[in-house]
Amino acid sequence: MHDKLPLSPEFYANSDVVLLARKLIGKTLIVMRDGQRREAVITETEAYAGITDRASHAWGGRFTSRTEVMYRRGGLAYVYLCYGLHSLFNVVTGPEGTPHAILLRGVYPVLNDAKMNFGNQVPDDLRKAGNGPGKLSRLMGIDRDMNGADLCSGSDVWITGTGIEIMEDDISVSTRIGIGYAGKDAGLPYRFFIDRAVAEQAIKKTGYF
DNA sequence: AACAAGATTAACT
DNA sequence: GTTAATCTTGTTA
Numbered sequence: 001m002h003d004k005l006p007l008s009p010e011f012y013a014n015s016d017v018v019l020l021a022r023k024l025i026g027k028t029l030i031v032m033r034d035g036q037r038r039e040a041v042i043t044e045t046e047a048y049a050g051i052t053d054r055a056s057h058a059w060g061g062r063f064t065s066r067t068e069v070m071y072r073r074g075g076l077a078y079v080y081l082c083y084g085l086h087s088l089f090n091v092v093t094g095p096e097g098t099p100h101a102i103l104l105r106g107v108y109p110v111l112n113d114a115k116m117n118f119g120n121q122v123p124d125d126l127r128k129a130g131n132g133p134g135k136l137s138r139l140m141g142i143d144r145d146m147n148g149a150d151l152c153s154g155s156d157v158w159i160t161g162t163g164i165e166i167m168e169d170d171i172s173v174s175t176r177i178g179i180g181y182a183g184k185d186a187g188l189p190y191r192f193f194i195d196r197a198v199a200e201q202a203i204k205k206t207g208y209f
Numbered sequence: 210a211a212c213a214a215g216a217t218t219a220a221c222t
Numbered sequence: 223g224t225t226a227a228t229c230t231t232g233t234t235a
Contacts, residue, residue, distance in 0.1 A: 046216070055216070057231095066231065083217050084229030090216085103216055134217050178216050213235070221225075 004030060004039075006151060006158035012074030012093050017100035020093050021047035022192045024159065026166035026202065029107055031157045033141035036113040040130055040140060041164050041203060044106030044193035046176045048090070050099045055182035058099035069148050070099035077149040077157060079142060086134030087143045091151065091159070105133045105177070105191075107140070108199040127196065164206050170198045 007027070014020055024045050031038045048056040050070075057067045057080075069078050070092055078090035078101050094100040107130035110118055118126070130139045137143065142157065151158045174191045176182075194202075 048216075057216085062232085064232070080216090081228095081230055083215060083227085085227070086217050088216060105216085132217070176216070181215085210234100212233085213231105214233105215229105215231090218227090219225100220227105222223085 004028065004160040004162055006154040007075075007161055009073065009075045009152050011161075012091070012151070013095050014074070015094045015098060015100070017049050017093050017102060018047045018190055020091075021045040021102045021190065022171060024091070024102060024104070025171055025192050025194055026164045026199075028110070028160050028163050029104065029140065029157075030160060031140045031142060032155070036141075037111065038109070038113070038140050039111040040107035040109045040136075041199055042104060042106070042159070043108050043131070043196070043199050044104070044191070046103045046105055046192075047190040048101045048103065049188075049190070050094070053182075053188075054185040055176060055179040055188075056099070056101070058101075067099065070101050071097055072148075074100070075150065075152045077146050077151060079137075079144050079147040081144060082134065087137040088133045089137050089140075089142050089146075103133060104136055106131045106193060107136050108196065108203070109139065110203060122200075131196070164202050166194060166198070166202055170194050170202075 051061045073096045074093040076092040082088045090101040090103050130136045173189045176191045
């Protein structure tokens with residue numbers, strides 16, 4: 001049994017948000033909700049590079065009640081409502097004053113208290129339940145109450161580096177989704193993802209449990 | 210005070 | 223491929 005300790009503040013303080021977005025692939029998101037524990041391997045991320053990135057909420061130095069949390073130290077949660085319907089979960093990164101964030105866009109579930117360990121037998125309806133930023137939050141029980149949550153305390157929501165190994169060659173890179181308004185920044189290669197089959201094989205091969 | 214847009218999703222044709 | 227659902231946010235179109 002792994003300890004599944006949260007990643008440290010030092011990990012999140014790295015000012016290279018694109019590198020961190022890549023490093024989060026294959027790590028495990030853990031959420032405690034109503035006494036229930038849920039764990040899922042991160043399969044898709046996008047980097048949002050602070051004030052210089054037209055796609056970022058903090059572009060041009062915008063500092064509002066919504067974006068305020070992005071300017072705090074790395075290792076906090078930034079959760080906001082998108083299209084009036086979906087809570088999107090981000091990881092704040094970089095040192096204090098640098099509003100970098102990483103959007104989690106996909107996870108593959110590995111544990112849910114209600115159905116116990118999935119192992120190699122994840123139910124069909126859950127295999128795709130975390131492939132999308134809005135679906136991810138619904139699957140894991142994340143909502144805006146978690147905005148500003150400390151990902152380093154290991155209490156409500158955190159990310160652990162133990163468990164899964166992903167090969168560098170298995171990580172795909174592309175432009176980000178749904179940010180056509182961002183002009184030339186829409187072309188930046190800031191999205192990282194792995195196939196579902198790769199995630200399944202890695203979980204199986206590493207022997208997660 | 211009013212408005213347009215949005216880091217999406219599911220259910221259509 | 224198209225569209226409705228739904229509401230907060232940042233801007234003033």
